[in-house]
Structure formats: structure tokens, C-alpha cells
Amino acid sequence: MKVLQVFVLINGLTTMNAFQSVFRSSGRPAAAIAFEKSHQLLIRNLSYPNTNRLNCGNLIGTSSSHHFTRLYSSSASSETDVDEGDKPLDYTTTRYIAKRDEEEFFSDAEKDEDRILYPKGKPEGFYVIKQYNVPDEGFGDLAASNEAITEQEVERLGINGKNVTLPIALMILDKEAYPSFSRARKSCRKGYIMIHRGPLAVSEETGLESFDSEICIRGRVPDRVFPGDVIGYQVRLHGGFYPGFQTTKPPFDLPVVYEDDHFAIVNKPAGVVCYSQRKQSHGMMTVRAALPFVLKPPKRGTLAIxxxxxSVHRLDKPTSGLLLTAKTKPAMVELTRQFVDRRIRKSYTAIVNGIPSEPVETSISTEQALQLGVDVNADENVSWQHIDYTLDEKSAETVWRPLRYVKSLKANDNTVTLVELKPKTGRYHQLRRHMAWVRECPLVGDKAYDGGGAAMSLRGRGLFLCSNKVSLEHPYYNTEVGRKKWENLPEEEKYQNGMLRLSEDGEVVEVHASIDLPEKFESFLKNEESRFERLAAGDDLEAEDNLGAEDDLGEDDIGAEKLIE
Structure with missing residues (x-):
């Protein structure tokens, strides 16, 4: 009840945002308890019968019209999917409702995957998944063909067996799909119906019958159908991705690093937000809008899709890197729980302005870093730096080390430093504030914390911060049912090119994903080093000293910078 009282104050936020806001604004372990209880409340509400959409405004006591993500296969039980204590999620005992919705989802997904087998529709992106042939002799007695068609209707429309309106033809050809005039008219108005004048031709490329775009039209309610015509029912298919989205793919790449039926890891580009904010509308330029067009839907039989x-967490707009996304309800809950328990270990790489100090008193060994719970290589006997500096009255810890020093004309100490950062906690802008405030070396391109002045000359390529490594426990393969399924997978699928592996004790299936740094990192470092070396050689760099930010950019970077701005 206390959790609900807190939520009443958070007007206009989605339920998940409300949970995260409470988590960020509370101390630990109280935050973890509040977050866990909040998730139990969410899942308990989702488990009510006939709850395919949840009005979060009603849940948290506001008038918000925002809805939580629509779920297929909600549990019909009053039991929560978040069990008390350390009891693992049970993928087998959950009962489901909305089976028709679930079947529709899998059916549409399978059609999408097999789209090459269907004739192309009109316009581009539509495929004809069902077709009806109008008999050469016509329909005969219309009133006798369908009891919903009366003699008065036939007379009013001026139709006969060889000259009928499109809705009438649909009602005769498919009584189950079109039991009424309103159902037939609705399909016509939505653009789902095609009319091909005359029989279909066989495509020379595929050997299959195809709709000739020159002689076929999108059917409208008043259109007439004649003997020999072919009527097609078409839907938009997205190339094997999530069905049912009538929007177009956002104009940016979102590479998929890892994917299975339960969750995925994508590589978010810099300059793109995870989801649109209430105060700032980003339209389709969000990760949320792009996910259905890059991820494959779960296979038939996957529970609680x-x-x-x-996405189960977020990265700032100027930050690039690995982002975890859930495809099922249990995976979403389990991944969130791992974040709360700090079992997900992330690594970042950044370029900072200057040479960060490495005090002896804050130096730690690899063994000590492992004891802190960050992801370091146990076989590397290297020194790390530990920052323990409170942010917003909450504990915040970061482990870091320098990787490379590069001379620069514009940087503090005439040097920029490539650093590896491993946060133990996840406070707001933690890495950026720790490096700027504690080590007095702000990240290159950090408009919020670089202090302005001379640092502004390094802003031209955006923020140099990338989440390039992540390790976690698989949200499904560590359940009793999931582990058995994982053991029976083919070797190639079982280990996913090394991204899936067993823990040292052999008890846990872990996911280890990593990506290369964006090209702009190496390009920037080489450019800065080259300029400095040319100055040392006595070259005339007066023109280069006056270069604007865009002169540092390659053709691709200029486009990226416009996106960032």
C-alpha cells in the first residue's frame, strides 16, 4: 500500500517509468524492496482475466491515458509471476487467456517469415495471403447464396450474379470471414482487398501465380466484381520481423548482437533515444519504434510473449552500445530483477579530456575488483582505480583504468586518454560525473560536464562513451524447463559463437556479449595524434587551429552529428 501511495505522486508516467523513478530516488536496500514489490503489483494486475491492456493511470491513481505494453497470453491466475524470496520463475504452471490473440500472433509471424511464397500486393510491402476466384458462370441467385443478402438489397444495389459489389462478393466467397456487410466493408476501407481483373499470370521468376500490378486495383466498397476476376486479401509483412505494425522502419540502423526467443541484445547508435519522452517528442527516432523491425518474433510454443x-533499461541519447530487450513477460521480470540485484555487469569505454590521476590510495588489484562484483578478467594481473563518490546522496562506485594516451593540441595536458569504465552502481550520469568531478577529466564531447571553454573545441564528434561489454545470467535457460531445452540444443545454437557459456561451477548459463568500438573512436584518436605530430615537425597548422567542429568530421560523422544535435 505504501508503494501505491508513492505512485500517486508520479503523474503521467508509465508504470515501468514510475517503478524506475521510485528505485532511483530511494536508498538501497529499500529501493530494491520497493522495486520488487512494485513488479509484483504490476504482474498481479496483469494476471487478472481479460487484462490484455493495463491502464497505468488507474493503477497509480492518476488520470494518465498511457498504457503499459500490451501483453499476449496474460496469466489467468491471481498468483504473481514474481515469486517471493529466491524462488525461480516458473514457465510451466502459468495459465493463459487470450488464446485467440496468441494464435493470431504466431500465425501472422509465420506468414511473415514465409512471405516469399505469397504474391506481392499493392503498394510495396503488402502480400496476398488469401485469394478467391470469382466463378466464370457468376454467382447465380445472390439471395440464395447468403442469407444475409436480401432481395431488397439486390434490387437496391442493382446487382446480379455476374455484376456484384465487392462486399457482396466477399460475403458469398467467405461466409466465415465476412458474415455481415459491415465486416466486408471494413476490410475494403482498410485497404486489405485487391481485385485482379481476369485470371492470374504465372511469374517467370518464382513459377507462382502473381497479381499483375498493371491490371489490379485496391478494392473499394462500391467497386464491382465480374466473372473470372480474382479477389485477394493482403496484409503488410515486414520481412520476418514482428507482425501487426503498420508503421515504417525508423531511418537508422539497430544491429542485433544476440537474439533468442526470450530476449535480445541490440547495439544502440549514438543520437537515438530509447523511448520518446513526455516533454520531448522524438517521433519514430526511438529504439522502441525500431525493435519490431529488427527482432524476430518468438517461435510458436514460447510462453507469455x-x-x-x-528494453529493460536505458542508455542516454548520446551514448552508444549494448541494450537488453525482453520478448517475454518472465524474461522482462527476471532481467529487471538482475539489474536490481546488480548481477548484470557492464563495461564502458570512453575518451576523456586530459590525463586522469591514479592515486595509490585508490588503486586496487584485479582480485579486489572481482570482489567488488565488476566484470574484469581474472587472468589479467593489472592495476585498477576505484572511485567511491556519493552522487545525489546515494552511494556510487566506479572501477576504471587507462588503456591508451594520445597527444592532442586541444586537450588538457595536451593529451586525451582512452579509458575502460566498469560501474558497480548505476546512478544518473555516474560515469560522466565521476570522471569530471572526481578525476577532473570530463569525457570528450560531454556538453553537460566538460565545463565549456576550451573543451568546446572537442565537442564536434559527440560524446565518446560506449557500452561495449555486458555479462548476465540467461533469463530462461536457468529455469528448470529452460535448462533442459538448452542442453538439447544443437552445439552451434547452444553456445551462440561463444556468447553463451556455463559459469565456472557449471551451474549457470551465462551470456557474454561485446562489440567493437564505433569507428569514430579510432578516427578521432588518429586525427588528434596526427595533428600533434605535424606541429612537432614544424608544419604550419594555423589553418587547422581555426577549424570548426565539422572539419573534424568524416562524411558519415557529419550525418551522425546532425542526429545527435
Whole structure:
């Protein structure tokens, strides 16, 4: 009840945002308890019968019209999917409702995957998944063909067996799909119906019958159908991705690093937000809008699927790197729980302005870093730096080390430093504030914390911060049912090119994902080093000293910078 009282104050936020806000604004372990209880409340509400959409405004006591992600296969039980204590999620005992919705999802997904087998529709992106042939002799007695068609209707429309309106033809050809005039008219108005004048031709490329775009039209309610015509029912298919989205793919790449039926890891580009904010509308330029077009839907038989994949955490707009997304409700809950328990270990790489100090008193060994719970290589006997500096009255810890020093004309100490950062906690802008405030070396391109002045000359390429490594426990393969399934997978699928592996004790299936740094990192470092060396050689760099930010950019970077701005 106390959790609900807190939520009443958070007007206009989605339920998940409300949970995260409470978590960020509370101390630990109280935050973890509040967050866990909040998730139990969420899942308990989702488990009510006939709850495919949840009005979060009603849940948290506000008038918000925002809805939580629509879920297929909600549990009909009043039991929560978040069990008390350390009891693992049970993928087998959950009962489901909305089976028709679930079947529709899998059916549409399978059609999408097999789209090459269907004739192309009109316009581009539509495929004809069902077709009806109008008999050469016509329909005969219309009133006798369908009891919903009366003699008065036939006379009013001026139709006969060889000249009928499109809705009438649909009602005769498919009584189950079109039991009424309103159902037939609705399909016509939505653009789902095609009319091909005359029989279909066989495509020379595929050997299959195809709709000739020159002689076929999108059917409208008043259109007439004649003997020999072919009527097609078409839907938009997205190339094997999530079905049911009538929007177009956002104009940016979102590479998929890892994917299975339960969750995925994508590589978010810099300059793109995870989801649109209430005060700032980003339109389609969000990760949320792009996910259905890059991830494959779960295979038939996957339990508790989410109709639309969702990210379970976020990265700032100027930050690039690995982002975890859930495809099922249990995976979403389990991944969130791992974040709360700090079992997900992330690594970042950044370029900072200057040479960060490495005090002896804050130096730690690899063994000590492992004891802190960050992801370091146990076989590397290297020194790390430990920052323990409170942010917003909450504990915040970061482990870091320098990787490379590069001379620069514009940087503090005439040097920029490539650093590896491993946060133990996840406070707001933790890495950026720790390096700027504690080590007095702000990240290159950090408009919020670089202090302005001379640092502004390094802003031209955006923020140099990338989340390039992550390790976690698989949200499904560590359940009793999931582990058995994982053991029976083919070797290639079982280990996913090394991204899936067993823990040292052999008890836990872990996911280890990493990506290369964006090209702009190496390009920037080489450019800065080259300029400095040319100055040392006595070259005339007066023109280069006056270069604007865009002169540092390659053709691709200029486009990226416009996106960042």
C-alpha cells in the first residue's frame, strides 16, 4: 500500500517509468524492496482475466491515458509471476487467456517469415495471403447464396450474379470471414482487398501465380466484381520481423548482437533515444519504434510473449552500445530483477579530456575488483582505480583504468586518454560525473560536464562513451524447463559463437556479449595524434587551429552529428 501511495505522486508516467523513478530516488536496500514489490503489483494486475491492456493511470491513481505494453497470453491466475524470496520463475504452471490473440500472433509471424511464397500486393510491402476466384458462370441467385443478402438489397444495389459489389462478393466467397456487410466493408476501407481483373499470370521468376500490378486495383466498397476476376486479401509483412505494425522502419540502423526467443541484445547508435519522452517528442527516432523491425518474433510454443519487444533499461541519447530487450513477460521480470540485484555487469569505454590521476590510495588489484562484483578478467594481473563518490546522496562506485594516451593540441595536458569504465552502481550520469568531478577529466564531447571553454573545441564528434561489454545470467535457460531445452540444443545454437557459456561451477548459463568500438573512436584518436605530430615537425597548422567542429568530421560523422544535435 505504501508503494501505491508513492505512485500517486508520479503523474503521467508509465508504470515501468514510475517503478524506475521510485528505485532511483530511494536508498538501497529499500529501493530494491520497493522495486520488487512494485513488479509484483504490476504482474498481479496483469494476471487478472481479460487484462490484455493495463491502464497505468488507474493503477497509480492518476488520470494518465498511457498504457503499459500490451501483453499476449496474460496469466489467468491471481498468483504473481514474481515469486517471493529466491524462488525461480516458473514457465510451466502459468495459465493463459487470450488464446485467440496468441494464435493470431504466431500465425501472422509465420506468414511473415514465409512471405516469399505469397504474391506481392499493392503498394510495396503488402502480400496476398488469401485469394478467391470469382466463378466464370457468376454467382447465380445472390439471395440464395447468403442469407444475409436480401432481395431488397439486390434490387437496391442493382446487382446480379455476374455484376456484384465487392462486399457482396466477399460475403458469398467467405461466409466465415465476412458474415455481415459491415465486416466486408471494413476490410475494403482498410485497404486489405485487391481485385485482379481476369485470371492470374504465372511469374517467370518464382513459377507462382502473381497479381499483375498493371491490371489490379485496391478494392473499394462500391467497386464491382465480374466473372473470372480474382479477389485477394493482403496484409503488410515486414520481412520476418514482428507482425501487426503498420508503421515504417525508423531511418537508422539497430544491429542485433544476440537474439533468442526470450530476449535480445541490440547495439544502440549514438543520437537515438530509447523511448520518446513526455516533454520531448522524438517521433519514430526511438529504439522502441525500431525493435519490431529488427527482432524476430518468438517461435510458436514460447510462453507469455510480449506483443512488442521492450528494453529493460536505458542508455542516454548520446551514448552508444549494448541494450537488453525482453520478448517475454518472465524474461522482462527476471532481467529487471538482475539489474536490481546488480548481477548484470557492464563495461564502458570512453575518451576523456586530459590525463586522469591514479592515486595509490585508490588503486586496487584485479582480485579486489572481482570482489567488488565488476566484470574484469581474472587472468589479467593489472592495476585498477576505484572511485567511491556519493552522487545525489546515494552511494556510487566506479572501477576504471587507462588503456591508451594520445597527444592532442586541444586537450588538457595536451593529451586525451582512452579509458575502460566498469560501474558497480548505476546512478544518473555516474560515469560522466565521476570522471569530471572526481578525476577532473570530463569525457570528450560531454556538453553537460566538460565545463565549456576550451573543451568546446572537442565537442564536434559527440560524446565518446560506449557500452561495449555486458555479462548476465540467461533469463530462461536457468529455469528448470529452460535448462533442459538448452542442453538439447544443437552445439552451434547452444553456445551462440561463444556468447553463451556455463559459469565456472557449471551451474549457470551465462551470456557474454561485446562489440567493437564505433569507428569514430579510432578516427578521432588518429586525427588528434596526427595533428600533434605535424606541429612537432614544424608544419604550419594555423589553418587547422581555426577549424570548426565539422572539419573534424568524416562524411558519415557529419550525418551522425546532425542526429545527435
Amino acid at each position: 510480449i506483443r512488442r519487444p521492450v
